[in-house]
Amino acid sequence: MKSLNKDELQIAEGVLLKHMPKCAKVYGYLYGINRNKPTTLEVVVDSWPDFKVIICRPDPKNRRALEFMKKVTYYCMDEQVLRKMLTEENAIDWSTYFLIGGFDFSHSSMLKEVSAVREVNNRGYTLVHLLYLPDSSSLITPAVDSELESRISSLNLSHVDLVNKTWKFGGNERALKNITNLISNFPSCCITDGQGQPLAWILVYDYCAMGLLYTLPEHRGKGYAKVLISTMSKRLHAEGYPVYCFIEEENTLSYSLFKSLGFTENPSYRAGWFEFNY
Incomplete structure (x- = not known):
């Protein structure tokens, strides 16, 4: 197992x-x-440069890692190699609570087996669709009049409390820090009222997926979400970001919304979130 340095991370991005x-x-x-x-992450691989598994995990040398929920994610091209990393190489710290998010759900049985051997409890947190927009030509753009266009803006730090209060995983100090980080360092988009206050918004997570899409209840039914997704998608493509999102299985409204704008998925693929030591 090897931890990647700055130059190797650039190469790994190209491979992925x-x-x-x-x-x-x-x-x-x-x-x-x-x-x-x-x-606050460290990135490790099973071997270099020809890796089969790449894992993002909290960096034990980063003090700020303690401020955030302990999250792990990985991409695996060989389940046996992943199993070996999890069982023999301590690729993950199993001693405390953590979440593995966005993994290929076909690995769920293996993850349950490995955690059972380590006597660590686990449970499924959520199952999601992975929706992807490979290029901007696939995007179906809604019509936007000049008045609405003049009210499209970006979020700033004065909006952190509003986003935290309305986010279903928000309302606490940890979420507040997370949202502050996202607004400060990643693209965001909002539609404002006449006083410049956000009525609807969308953010980008630190793993570059679009999320936290929300419209205040009294302003729904005006097509704001479509405008936000379309505007953000164009911006992300223009800046070179991947354009994708995870939609929970039960959220049929958001699923239909993204599909109607040209996002696609592999119908046989699902991503999962599991929590351990809960």
Whole structure:
């Protein structure tokens, strides 16, 4: 097992690009790290340069890592190699609570077996669709009049409390720090009222997926979400970001919305989130 340095992270990003979109979450983390976005992660591989498994995990040498939820993600081209890393090479710290997110759900049985051997409890957190926009020509753009266009803006730090209060995983100090980081360092888009206050918004997570899409209840039904997704997608493509999102299985409204704008998926693929030591 090897921890990647700055030059190797650049090479790994190029390798993963050929495996999009299934590696999207790891690719997104690497994309941010390689453009000097703040990170608390360490990236390890089974071997170098021909790796079969790449894992993003909390960096034990980074003190700020303690401020955030302990999150792990990986991309795997060989399940047996991944099993070996998890069982024999301590690729993950199994001693405390952590979440593995965005993994290929076909690995769920193996993850359960490995955690059972280590006597660590686990449970499925959520199952999601991975929706991807490979290029901007696939995007179906809604019509936007000049008045609405003049109200499209970006979020700033004065909006952190509003986003935290309305986010379903928000309302706490840890989420507040997370949202502050996202607004400070990643693209965002909002539609404002006449006083410049956000009525609807979308952010980009630190793994570059679009998320936290929200419209205040009294302003729904006006097509704001379509405008936000379309505007953000164009911006991300123009700046070289991957353009994708994870939609929870039960969220049929958001799934239909992204599909209607040209996002595609592999119908046989699902991504999962598991939590351990909960």
